Amino acid sequence: DAKTTQPPSMDCAEGRAANLPCNHSTISGNEYVYWYRQIHSQGPQYIIHGLKNNETNEMASLIITEDRKSSTLILPHATLRDTAVYYCIVRVRLLSGSARQLTFGSGTQLTVLP
Amino acid sequence: GAVVSQHPSRVICKSGTSVKIECRSLDFQATTMFWYRQFPKQSLMLMATSNEGSKATYEQGVEKDKFLINHASLTLSTLTVTSAHPEDSSFYICSARVRADTEAFFGQGTRLTVV
Numbered sequence: 001d002a003k004t005t006q007p008p009s010m011d012c013a014e015g016r017a018a019n020l021p022c023n024h025s026t027i028s029g030n031e032y033v034y035w036y037r038q039i040h041s042q043g044p045q046y047i048i049h050g051l052k053n054n055e056t057n058e059m060a061s062l063i064i065t066e067d068r069k070s071s072t073l074i075l076p077h078a079t080l081r082d083t084a085v086y087y088c089i090v091r092v093r094l095l096s097g098s099a100r101q102l103t104f105g106s107g108t109q110l111t112v113l114p
Numbered sequence: 115g116a117v118v119s120q121h122p123s124r125v126i127c128k129s130g131t132s133v134k135i136e137c138r139s140l141d142f143q144a145t146t147m148f149w150y151r152q153f154p155k156q157s158l159m160l161m162a163t164s165n166e167g168s169k170a171t172y173e174q175g176v177e178k179d180k181f182l183i184n185h186a187s188l189t190l191s192t193l194t195v196t197s198a199h200p201e202d203s204s205f206y207i208c209s210a211r212v213r214a215d216t217e218a219f220f221g222q223g224t225r226l227t228v229v
Binding site for chain 2: 041042043046049101103107
């Protein structure tokens, strides 16, 4: 799985958009970008994933650059409950067969400030 | 989304005793579950892959005789920390997928403290 690089920490004002960057310059054509977050003392929570098109769901938007070497997770209106470590993970999305584990990097500690 | 439940969420045990942690997939069947360990201020590290009906696959450096994994059914995997020591104190997390091509869901984690 391709390696990802994220800033160790970021702050964001409550109610503002939080933009979390991720570099994955060695990503392969069949690798997806996944985002998870981990609130303190809880298990990770799936947020969103994408291949090359921008994606949006009820939690966030994912913007992937045209060359796919980087992406940005956008929380449109951050709240205090969004304070967490956000992990960007790149991996192949298997269509069948046995499931594979996720490999977690260091992630970005997002702190939403009141 | 799918729900993965871990029990207990917190446990304190004495050195030398064993502790069992359960991981259940509540609304789906999981032939494969994963066990992670997380030390304070560190990221999740995969310990082992639990396969229903067969032996678990352990990552390098993880002692299989110390961390016993049993995946006896499609909805339950257990991790038993045997002869626990203070250095085993950590946050243990399991995860599972509905299918190989779906996102992973995680349990809420188990905080183990060995005194």
